[in-house]
Amino acid sequence: xxxxxxxxxxxxxxxxxxxxxxxxxxxxxxxxxxxxxxxxxxxxxxxxxxxxxxxxxxxxxxxxxxxxxxxxxxxxxxxxxxxxxxxxxxxxxxxxxxxxxxxxxxxxxxxxxxxxxxxxxxxxxxxxxxxxxxxxxxxxxxxxxxxxxxxxxxxxxxxxxxxxxxxxxxxxxxxxxxxxxxxxxxxxxxxxxxxxxxxx
Numbered sequence: 001x002x003x004x005x006x007x008x009x010x011x012x013x014x015x016x017x018x019x020x021x022x023x024x025x026x027x028x029x030x031x032x033x034x035x036x037x038x039x040x041x042x043x044x045x046x047x048x049x050x051x052x053x054x055x056x057x058x059x060x061x062x063x064x065x066x067x068x069x070x071x072x073x074x075x076x077x078x079x080x081x082x083x084x085x086x087x088x089x090x091x092x093x094x095x096x097x098x099x100x101x102x103x104x105x106x107x108x109x110x111x112x113x114x115x116x117x118x119x120x121x122x123x124x125x126x127x128x129x130x131x132x133x134x135x136x137x138x139x140x141x142x143x144x145x146x147x148x149x150x151x152x153x154x155x156x157x158x159x160x161x162x163x164x165x166x167x168x169x170x171x172x173x174x175x176x177x178x179x180x181x182x183x184x185x186x187x188x189x190x191x192x193x194x195x196x197x198x199x200x
Contacts, residue, residue, distance in 0.1 A: 006065040011106035019139035104135030
């Protein structure tokens with residue numbers, strides 16, 4: 001069975017699809033036509049990947065939703081992971097993942113920093129240094145969670161309370177300062193190369 005990524009043209013969805021394909025998973029991407037579809041052109045050709053503009057009638061091993069999605073009840077999946085769910089969209093049986101601050105290629109940004117929702121966070125700020133998580137590390141963690149049978153209904157990063165899933169593993173998502181600095185330089189290089197395609 002396939003894994004469905006809803007809002008695959010979101011910058012977070014883009015990285016998750018690529019990670020799953022890298023791991024040789026079968027992936028279906030559901031495009032949100034209300035979002036910019038530029039990133040679709042950057043998905044590599046892969047026989048394990050298909051794009052859809054409405055919900056397929058298949059049943060999925062897992063469904064990963066990024067952000068808003070109104071048609072949740074139409075998806076048939078053994079487990080659903082909802083990244084950044086809105087308060088009124090949360091469904092108790094879904095695994096909700098709430099990362100504080102993700103960063104990586106294609107995120108809304110400029111040369112000085114990135115946006116977390118409406119909030120602008122400079123790369124040289126304490127908040128970014130302490131809280132930012134590389135999207136590639138997050139996608140690796142998510143891939144592992146897809147293959148973990150016992151998960152709580154909420155994964156908050158950083159952890160809101162002791163006892164949340166994989167404390168040590170979540171802590172490893174927070175890169176050392178020099179590693180994070182190198183990743184920011186990589187992301188900035190990508191931003192400069194594709195600046196006209198980025199959203200600020």
